[in-house]
Amino acid sequence: MQIGRGHHWHYDEGDWKETKITPDLWEISYAVTKRRVGHAPENSGVPVGTEYQWYILAHQHVKKLNANDYSTEMTGIKFKLAHKRADKAKWNTKTPTQRKHLIQFLKEIVTQLEKEPIPLEFEYEGVLYKGEGVSISETCNEDFCYEVEVTLNDENLGIIRCAKSGWKMDRVDQGLVDAIGNEIYLYFEQ
Numbered sequence: 001m002q003i004g005r006g007h008h009w010h011y012d013e014g015d016w017k018e019t020k021i022t023p024d025l026w027e028i029s030y031a032v033t034k035r036r037v038g039h040a041p042e043n044s045g046v047p048v049g050t051e052y053q054w055y056i057l058a059h060q061h062v063k064k065l066n067a068n069d070y071s072t073e074m075t076g077i078k079f080k081l082a083h084k085r086a087d088k089a090k091w092n093t094k095t096p097t098q099r100k101h102l103i104q105f106l107k108e109i110v111t112q113l114e115k116e117p118i119p120l121e122f123e124y125e126g127v128l129y130k131g132e133g134v135s136i137s138e139t140c141n142e143d144f145c146y147e148v149e150v151t152l153n154d155e156n157l158g159i160i161r162c163a164k165s166g167w168k169m170d171r172v173d174q175g176l177v178d179a180i181g182n183e184i185y186l187y188f189e190q
Helices: 095-114 174-189
Strands: 009-011 015-020 026-031 034-036 051-064 070-084 118-124 127-135 147-152 155-163 166-168
Touching: 051 095, 051 155, 070 095, 070 155, 095 127, 118 147, 118 174, 127 174, 147 174, 155 174, 166 174
Parallel strands: none
Antiparallel strands: 009 034, 015 026, 051 070, 118 127, 127 147, 147 155, 155 166
16 A cells, blocks of 8 residues: 555454553453455455554553443554465564564654654643644654654644645544644744
């Protein structure tokens, strides 16, 4: 797929399991079938049977709704560790190489987090928003970063991206997205 393009999926009822390891560390497992919204163009994509291994780094926001129910949202990034073509028996990279790639990816994330964040402070519809943006370094050139993880008023909102048609962000009011994008644009104009 072309860089900057995306897919939209629906997930069937999934199976999420979690086990507490320490007060702040949990092991998770999740299994589900995901289904494309709409249909893939004829003769597009990889052959049936192709497999992937991804490493997901995500922010999960959970809110207790009642004694038995929680709402949950996740935003983040995923990094491809390996793939296996439908007509092959082996993955394109062996486990030690996958681990080396993952270590490099996580080091880049740490470097990204250690950089000075983009300060964000503005008013939108009578509400003062204050927070920061952390640039996704893989989307940066010398003058600008096209994707930034945004936290406002101590709440992680997810990743904002600069597209040809303007600023985009999932599940956030477009007016607020435009206000955030304007602040980011002004930061890079300095």
